[in-house]
Amino acid sequence: MDKDQIYSESMANIANFNFDAQVADVFTDMIERSVPGYRSIITMIETLTGHYALPGSNLYDLGCSLGAATLSMERGLTAENCQIIAVDNSPAMVERCRKAVARRHTCAGVTVIEGDILATEIADASVVVLNFTLQFVPPEERARLLERICAGMRPGGVLILSEKVVFEDEHLDELLAGIHHDFKRAHGYSDLEISQKRSALENVLVPETIPTHRERLLSAGFTSVDVWFQCFNFMSMLAIK
Ligand SMILES: Nc1ncnc2c1ncn2[C@@H]1O[C@H](C[S@+](CC[C@H]([NH3+])C(=O)[O-])CC(=O)[O-])[C@@H](O)[C@H]1O
Numbered sequence: 001m002d003k004d005q006i007y008s009e010s011m012a013n014i015a016n017f018n019f020d021a022q023v024a025d026v027f028t029d030m031i032e033r034s035v036p037g038y039r040s041i042i043t044m045i046e047t048l049t050g051h052y053a054l055p056g057s058n059l060y061d062l063g064c065s066l067g068a069a070t071l072s073m074e075r076g077l078t079a080e081n082c083q084i085i086a087v088d089n090s091p092a093m094v095e096r097c098r099k100a101v102a103r104r105h106t107c108a109g110v111t112v113i114e115g116d117i118l119a120t121e122i123a124d125a126s127v128v129v130l131n132f133t134l135q136f137v138p139p140e141e142r143a144r145l146l147e148r149i150c151a152g153m154r155p156g157g158v159l160i161l162s163e164k165v166v167f168e169d170e171h172l173d174e175l176l177a178g179i180h181h182d183f184k185r186a187h188g189y190s191d192l193e194i195s196q197k198r199s200a201l202e203n204v205l206v207p208e209t210i211p212t213h214r215e216r217l218l219s220a221g222f223t224s225v226d227v228w229f230q231c232f233n234f235m236s237m238l239a240i241k
């Protein structure tokens with residue numbers, strides 16, 4: 001696995017973060033060293049898929065990157081005749097995701113689509129995964145996307161929504177952001193790398209509070225919503241239709 005060193009040298013201008021080939025090449029290393037609990041969430045998506053997937057339904061991985069959640073869904077799937085649809089709008093990610101899926105010969109029912117999740121039809125779904133993707137969608141588009149996802153789901157289906165979050169309590173917010181930086185330092189990132197990446201993510205990754213996510217999911221039509229995993233300022237919610 002290639003090591004993420006994208007922000008290791010001092011940069012005069014820091015461009016907005018984007019999912020290009022340079023990021024795609026190191027993405028697994030980057031996300032594992034940057035997101036506390038990422039591996040646990042990926043593993044649990046397997047268990048959750050086993051529990052919620054309904055026979056003959058569709059399963060979606062929206063913003064699939066290299067397909068880590070897609071492959072986890074595929075491993076956990078026991079229901080018959082399901083289709084897994086993985087979508088990402090980064091050509092570099094999609095190209096690598098297709099290769100990863102092709103390497104697993106059990107992945108007959110997986111389709112990888114290069115496209116915008118804001119324009120992807122969601123139909124007859126029992127499991128939908130937004131694993132650290134909604135945070136990159138413009139805030140004003142988020143409610144409409146969640147409404148469309150809910151409308152395209154079967155009753156009893158689940159949306160797994162993982163996000164970086166902020167906290168209303170300013171002291172707690174600073175504390176958990178600081179602990180996240182400690183986590184990154186402990187995983188080999190320098191203060192320069194951490195601060196340059198923070199600048200690149202400004203206005204690109206827009207985190208919200210847990211109550212904002214909960215209320216919007218309920219307004220979108222989900223009946224039961226709660227956090228099932230949290231590590232510092234990263235969490236994952238279940239929203240059941
Ligand atoms: N509008 C959009 N349409 C399609 N894709 C999008 C859009 N906006 C962003 N993306 C894609 O969403 C992904 C977000 S990464 C997901 C990790 C993965 N889920 C994982 O479980 O490893 C999270 C992170 O980097 O923190 C990128 O691949 C973008 O190209």
Ligand SMILES: O=C(O)C(=O)Cc1ccccc1
Binds near residue numbers: 164197205
């Ligand atoms: O690195 C960070 O500070 C993050 O917030 C997580 C992240 C992980 C991978 C790509 C973009 C953001």
